[in-house]
Amino acid sequence: MAKRRKVGNLMALAVLSALVQQPMHPYQMASVLREHGKDQNMKIKWGSLYTVVQNLEKHGLVEAAESVRQGGRPERTVYRITEAGRAELTDWVRELLSTPEQEQSRFTAALSVMAVLSPREAADLLAQRLTALEKALAARRAALAEAAREVPRLFLIEEEYELAVAEAEIGFVRGLLGELTSGTFPGLADWQAFSETGIVPPELAELMERGLHAQ
Amino acid sequence: MAKRRKVGNLMALAVLSALVQQPMHPYQMASVLREHGKDQNMKIKWGSLYTVVQNLEKHGLVEAAESVRQGGRPERTVYRITEAGRAELTDWVRELLSTPEQEQSRFTAALSVMAVLSPREAADLLAQRLTALEKALAARRAALAEAAREVPRLFLIEEEYELAVAEAEIGFVRGLLGELTSGTFPGLADWQAFSETGIVPPELAELMERGLHAQ
DNA sequence: ATGCGTATAATCGTGTGCGAGTAATCAAGA
DNA sequence: TCTTGATTACTCGCACACGATTATACGCAT
Numbered sequence: 001m002a003k004r005r006k007v008g009n010l011m012a013l014a015v016l017s018a019l020v021q022q023p024m025h026p027y028q029m030a031s032v033l034r035e036h037g038k039d040q041n042m043k044i045k046w047g048s049l050y051t052v053v054q055n056l057e058k059h060g061l062v063e064a065a066e067s068v069r070q071g072g073r074p075e076r077t078v079y080r081i082t083e084a085g086r087a088e089l090t091d092w093v094r095e096l097l098s099t100p101e102q103e104q105s106r107f108t109a110a111l112s113v114m115a116v117l118s119p120r121e122a123a124d125l126l127a128q129r130l131t132a133l134e135k136a137l138a139a140r141r142a143a144l145a146e147a148a149r150e151v152p153r154l155f156l157i158e159e160e161y162e163l164a165v166a167e168a169e170i171g172f173v174r175g176l177l178g179e180l181t182s183g184t185f186p187g188l189a190d191w192q193a194f195s196e197t198g199i200v201p202p203e204l205a206e207l208m209e210r211g212l213h214a215q
Numbered sequence: 216m217a218k219r220r221k222v223g224n225l226m227a228l229a230v231l232s233a234l235v236q237q238p239m240h241p242y243q244m245a246s247v248l249r250e251h252g253k254d255q256n257m258k259i260k261w262g263s264l265y266t267v268v269q270n271l272e273k274h275g276l277v278e279a280a281e282s283v284r285q286g287g288r289p290e291r292t293v294y295r296i297t298e299a300g301r302a303e304l305t306d307w308v309r310e311l312l313s314t315p316e317q318e319q320s321r322f323t324a325a326l327s328v329m330a331v332l333s334p335r336e337a338a339d340l341l342a343q344r345l346t347a348l349e350k351a352l353a354a355r356r357a358a359l360a361e362a363a364r365e366v367p368r369l370f371l372i373e374e375e376y377e378l379a380v381a382e383a384e385i386g387f388v389r390g391l392l393g394e395l396t397s398g399t400f401p402g403l404a405d406w407q408a409f410s411e412t413g414i415v416p417p418e419l420a421e422l423m424e425r426g427l428h429a430q
Numbered sequence: 431a432t433g434c435g436t437a438t439a440a441t442c443g444t445g446t447g448c449g450a451g452t453a454a455t456c457a458a459g460a
Numbered sequence: 461t462c463t464t465g466a467t468t469a470c471t472c473g474c475a476c477a478c479g480a481t482t483a484t485a486c487g488c489a490t
Contacts, residue, residue, distance in 0.1 A: 008476090009476080009477080010319060010321065010324045013324055013328060014324070014327075014328075017327075017328040017331060020331060025439085026439080026440080027438065027439050027440080045477070045478050045479080046439095046440080046441095046478075046479085046480095047441090047442085047476095047477065047478040047479065047480090048476085048477055048478060049440095049478095050439095050440065050441075051475095051476070051477070051478085052476095052477095055475095055476085076438090076439065076440085089328070089331060090331055090332060093325055093328050093329065093331055093332060094332070094336075094340055096321050096322065096324060096325030097322075097325045097326075097329065097332075097337065097340040097341060097344060098340040098341075098343040098344050098347075099343075099344065099347065100322070100344055100347050100348050100351065100384075101321060102351075103320055103321065104225065105318055105380075106225065106311050106316060106318065107311065107312075107315070107376065108373045108376060108377060109225045109228055109229070109311065109373075110308055110311030110312045111312075111372050111373035111376055112229075112232075112253065112370075112372075112373040113228060113229075113232040113304070113308050114308065114312065114369070114372065115369055115370065116232060116235060116304060116305060116308060117305060117308060117309070117312075121309075122312065125309055125312040125313040126312060126313075128313040128314075129312060129313050129314065129315055132313075132314065132315050133315050136315065136317075152401070152402040152405070153400070153401050153402060154329070154330055154400075154402055154406055155327075155330065157326050157327075157329065157391070158323045158324075158326035158327040160387070161322065161323060161326055161384075161387050162323055164383050164384075164386065164387040165320075165380055165383050165384065165387075167383065168379050168380050168382065168383030169315075169376075169379075169380065171379065172375070172376050172379040172380075176372070185368070185369075186367070186368050187367040187368060187369055190367070191369055223446095224446080224447075226447095240469085241469080241470080242468065242469050242470080246468095260447070260448050260449080261448075261449085261450095261469090261470080261471095262446090262447065262448040262449065262450090262471090262472085262473095263446085263447055263448055264448095264470095265469095265470065265471075266446065266447070266448085267446090267447090270445095270446085290469090290470090291468095291469070291470090
C-alpha cells in the first residue's frame with residue numbers, strides 16, 4: 001500500500017510543514033522546529049536536514065526563492081514550498097494518519113532476547129527502567145501542562161499521544177516486574193535453572209529441536 | 216550514556232541471540248528467526264542480514280566456523296558466536312532493558328502536522344485507523360493465544376508488550392475521535408475556520424509571530 | 431585591544447541499510 | 461519431458477543518514 005515517498009525521511013515532513021507557514025532557509029527551519037518542541041521527538045541531525053532539503057528540491061517539492069548573503073557569513077538559501085510540495089504534504093499526512101504501520105521498538109527487541117539474562121538480573125534492570133520511565137513521564141506531564149497554558153491543544157496532541165503510550169509501557173513494565181519479583185511468572189523456575197546451569201528444561205528442548213529443524 | 220555499539224542495527228541483536236543457541240549460516244539464521252515469529256516485529260531485509268553478519272565478523276563478535284558447499288548451490292559459511300560476541304549480547308540487552316529511549320513514531324509525526332487537514336477529514340482518517348488497529352489487534356491476540364499453548368510465556372513477552380501498546384494507541388485514537396465527532400475538542404471551531412478560509416485566528420497569530428521571531 | 435565562548439550556517443565523508451537482482455536446485459504439474 | 465514456480469543462498473550498488481568539521485560573526489569580559 002504505502003507508496004514510497006520521493007523523500008521518505010520524517011524530517012522531510014517537518015520541513016514541509018514548516019515551509020507551509022512561510023519560506024525559510026534551512027537553519028531557520030531548525031530554529032522553528034526547535035521552538036515548537038519538535039526537537040523533543042525528533043533530534044535535529046544537521047547532515048540529514050540539508051540532505052533532506054536538497055532531495056525535496058530535486059523532486060520539485062520545494063524551490064529556492066532567493067539566496068541572501070548577510071555580512072560575511074555563509075550564503076543562505078531561502079526555500080519555499082511548491083504546489084507539488086503541498087500536495088505531497090497533505091497526501092502523506094493522510095496516509096500516516098489513516099494507516100497504522102507496525103514499527104520496531106528497541107524495547108521490543110530487548111524483551112525478545114531477555115532470556116539470555118538471569119531472571120534476577122532482568123528484574124533489576126526492569127526496575128531501573130521503571131524508575132526512569134516514571135521520572136520522565138512526570139517531567140513530560142509537567143511540561144505539557146505548562147505548554148497547554150499558551151498553545152492550543154491541537155498543537156500538543158502528539159505529546160498527549162506519546163504520554164498515553166508511555167503510561168502503557170509503565171503499566172506493562174510494572175506488571176511484569178511484579179510477576180518476576182513475586183515469583184508468579186509462569187516458567188520462572190525453569191528460566192532460573194537454565195540461567196544457573198545452562199540446562200534447557202525438557203519441554204523447551206523439544207521446542208528448540210523443532211525450531212532448528214530448518215536445515 | 217548509551218555507548219555506541221560496534222554494530223548498531225537491531226538485527227545484529229537477533230543474529231547474536233540466534234547464534235547463542237548454535238552455529239549457523241546466514242540463511243539459516245533468517246529461517247530460525249522467522250520460525251520464532253521474529254519476522255513479525257522485524258521484517259528480514261536480506262541486504263542488511265549479510266552486511267550485519269559481515270560487520271559482526273569484522274568486529275570479532277562472530278567468526279566463520281566452516282564453509283560448506285552442498286550440491287551446486289552457492290557456498291554457505293557457518294558462523295559461530297565468540298566470547299566477545301556473548302559479552303556484547305548481554306551488555307546490549309542490559310542497556311536496552313534498563314534504559315528507556317525516546318523513539319520517533321510515524322503516527323506521532325502525523326499528529327504533529329494534523330492541522331494541515333480539515334478537522335472533518337482528520338476525523339475520517341482517524342476512524343479508518345481505528346478500524347484497522349482493532350482488526351489487527353484482534354488477529355494478534357488470537358495468534359498470541361494460539362502460540363501460548365505451545366511456547367512458554369517468556370518467549371512471547373515481547374508480543375504481550377506490543378499488544379499493550381497497541382491497546383493504548385486504540386484508546387487514544389478512540390478518545391480523540393470521540394472529541395472530534397462530538398465537537399468537544401477545544402479550539403475545534405478555530406481549526407475549522409482556518410481550514411476553510413485559511414485565516415489564522417487572532418490568538419494563534421501572535422503565537423506564530425513569536426514562533427517566527429527566530430531571525 | 432585582545433581573547434574566548436557561543437550562535438549562525440553549511441559542507442563533507444563514511445558507513446550502512448536495504449531493494450533489486452542473480453543463480454542454482456528441486457518438486458510437481460501439464 | 462518440458463515448463464513453471466517455489467526455495468535456497470547470496471551479491472551488488474545506490475542512496476541516504478548523520479557525525480564531524482569548517483568558518484565567520486558577535487557579545488562580553490579582561
